[in-house]
Amino acid sequence: MPDDTDRFRLQVVSEALRLFAEKGYEATTVDEIAEAAGISRRTFFRQFRAKEDVVFADHEILLEQAAAFLDAEHEDPWAAVCEAAMIVFERFSHWRDVASRRYAVVHEVPALRDREIVTGFRYERLFVDYLRARLPDEQDLTMVQFAAAVTATHNYLLRRMVRDGAATTSTELRSALAALRRDIDRRGGRDGAGDDMVVAVFPRGTAPRQVADLLQRRLELGGL
Template sequence: MPPARIGPASPGDNSAAAIRSLAERGYDATTAEDLAEALGVSRSTFFRRFGGKDDIVFADHDHALARLTVFLESTERPAREAVVQGTLEVMQLLTRDAETARLRSELLRRTRPLRERELVITHRYERLFADYLAAHTPADTPRWVAVAAAAGVVAVHNAALRSWLRDPDPGVIASLDRELRELLARFSPWLGGPDGADGSTRVVVAVADASEPSERILEAVRDALER
C-alpha cells in the first residue's frame, strides 16, 4: 500500500541550494549572507523563513514533523497503520532529493553542533509517536509500550535512511514498510492490527454434516470459536 499523503510540498524545497553552499564552503565559513545569496533572497527574508544556518539544514525535518503531527491528529486509520504510513511519508520527503540528502548527511558527519541538534530532532519524532500511541491504546496498556514502539519505529526508519544514503535504493519505501510492520507486530497485544486484535488472521474450521439442521451447524461453529 502506498503511503498516505500527509500535507503539501515543503515550503523549504529550495533549501537545496543553501545546503550545497554549506557543504562547499564549510559550515563555519558560511555566513547568513552567503546562504541568502544562494537562495536568491535578502538577508532579512532568509532569517524570517529559516532562522539560521542550522535551521536550514533541518528544514525538511521540521516540515516533516509538522506534517506528521497534522496527519496523526486527523487520520482515522488504526494506530498501527497510521504510524506506518506516517513514517513512510517522512522517508519519502527526506529521500526525494538524493544529492541534497547526501550533502546534509556529510554536513552532519563533519559538524558536531549539527549532530547534537540531530539528536534533538530524533527525540521529537520519538515523543510525537509515543504520545500518539499512548493516546490510542487501551487504558491498561503498560507505559513502556508506547515508548518502546516509538523508539523502535524511529530507529528502524533511521537505519533505513542511513542504508539508503550509502546506496540509494528505489525500493527503500517498500522495504521500510515491511520492516515497520514486522516491528509493530511485536506490539500487537496492545496496538492490534488490521486483521484482528492481535494483528493476526484467525482461521476457524468447523466440521458438520450438511444434512444436519442449521441449528446444529451453528452450534459447531460456536464451539470451534470458543476453543
Template sequence: MTAVRPHTHAQAVDAAVDLFTRQGYEKTTVEEIADAAQVSRATFFRRYRSKEDVVFADHELLLEEVVVMLAATRPEARASEEAGGDVGHGWDPEVGPYLEVCRAARMVFDHHVGQRETSLARYALLQQVPALRDRELVTTHRYERAFTQYLRDTLPPDRSNTTASIAFAASVVAVHNAILRRWLRNPSLDPRPDLEEAFADLRRAVVVSKGGMAPEADAGPRRRIVVTVLDGETPPDDVARAVRDALA
C-alpha cells in the same frame, strides 16, 4: 498530501547545503546563505534562526504535516467526517494507531528518498559537522515525541500507557533511521520492502489485547514493552532483531 518543500524553504535548504559542501560549514556565513536563497538577513533569522536550523527547514514543515495527518485519524476526527458519527469502516482502535504511526514514518522516509540529491549531500555534511548531527538528533526526537503523543491520545486507555507508547515510537524511529542510513550509503538500493517488513515486525511485537492476541499474528499473552538502545550505525535487520528480543 501537501507539498512539503515550498519554493522558499527548498531554495534555502538547497542553498545552505550547497554552500556548506563547497565552502565548508564554518566558512559559510548567514549572509551568504541568505543571498543564495534570495532573502534578506532579517527574513532568514525570522524563518530559520541559525545555520543549523536552515539545513532541516524542510523537516519543520514535514513534522507539521505528520501531526496533521495523524490528527485526522483520531476517532473524534473520523467521527466528524462520517455522517452518522460511526467510526467503523475497518478502523480498529487497538491496531489502527500503530499502523498510522508507521504510515507517518513512511511518509518521512519517502520525503528523504524523493529529495535524493539534497538528502545525500545533507548526509555527507552530517558526517563532518558535529553541530548538524546535534541538530539532527533534535529533529529525530521531535518526530518521536509526535508519534508517542499520538499513541497516548489515540489508543484505548488500557493500551496507551506511557512506557508502551514511548517504546513503539522509539522503535519505529530507530528502524526508519537505520534503513534510511543504509539507503544513503547505497542509494541504488530500493529500501522500501525492508522498511515495510521491519515495520510489520514491530507491529507484531506489540501485543494489543484482542482476546489476548497480537495484531496481524497470534503472538500469545500480553507482554511488557521495553526499549533497547543500539549504536546509530546498527544494520536495520539487527535493529528489528534486537527490538524483538527485548520485547520477548
C-alpha cells in the same frame, strides 16, 4: 505535498547545503546563503532563526506533515504511526540529494550532529504522545518501545540510503514496520498467537506431501 512556503524553504536549504559542501559550514555566511537563494537577508531571517536551522528545515516540514497526518482519524493507531514514518521516508526519498548533502555536512560538525540526535528524538516523542492520547489503557512501556522501534527502523534504512547509497525502498521499510505492528498484536494476544490448533480442509485423497507443502506456504504468508 510541500506548499509554496515549503518549496521556498527547500530551495534555500538546497543552496545552503551546496555552499556548506563547497566552503565549509563555519566559513559560509548567512549573506552568502541569501545571495545564492536569490533572497534578502531579512527574508532569510523571516524563515530561519539561524544558519543552523537551514540544515534541518526539511525535518521541520516533515514533522509538521507527520503531526497533521496523525491529527486525522485512524482506526488503528499503531498502523497510523507506521504510516506517518512512511510519509517521512518517502518524502526523504524524493529529497534524496538534499538528505545526502546534509549528512555530509552534519558528519563534519559536532554541534550539528547533536542537533540531529535531538531532531530524531522529536519524531519519537510525536509518536509516543499520539499513542498515549489514542490508547489511554495501553501499557506506557509498550507504546514507548514501539515508537522507539519504528523511529530506529526508519532511521537505519534512511541512513543506508543517504550515507551508503543503498537502493533502499519504501517497500522494504513498510515490510519491516508491518513486522513491528504484528509483534504488538502478538504481545497483546490479539492475533491468536497463543492458540494451539490449526484447522485446514483438503479434498479426500490429497497426498500428504502436498498437504504439508500447502500448509507451509500458507503459514509463511501469514495464516490460513
